[in-house]
Amino acid sequence: xxxxxxxIKPLPANMPGTDHSFQEVPGDEDLRLRERMTPxxxxxxxxxxxxQVLEGFLDRSLK
Numbered sequence: 001x002x003x004x005x006x007x008i009k010p011l012p013a014n015m016p017g018t019d020h021s022f023q024e025v026p027g028d029e030d031l032r033l034r035e036r037m038t039p040x041x042x043x044x045x046x047x048x049x050x051x052q053v054l055e056g057f058l059d060r061s062l063k
Contacts, residue, residue: 015047022050 019025023044025032035041 015049018047018050022047 015022017024017027019036019041023041023046025041025044026035035044
């Protein structure tokens with residue numbers, strides 16, 4: 001599908017080091033699992049690529 005048909009640039013299918021909500025995850029698997037079971041994981045920053053794609057979409061959409 002070309003961007004002429006779908007103006008939204010999709011995020012990469014796999015962004016290493018991030019979870020399903022594009023937030024960075026700890027490298028330690030045990031810590032990652034413990035954080036997922038609590039709201040602690042929400043304190044982690046979002047991957048910067050997420051904001052770049054979102055900004056591009058908003059820039060194209062709001063013109």
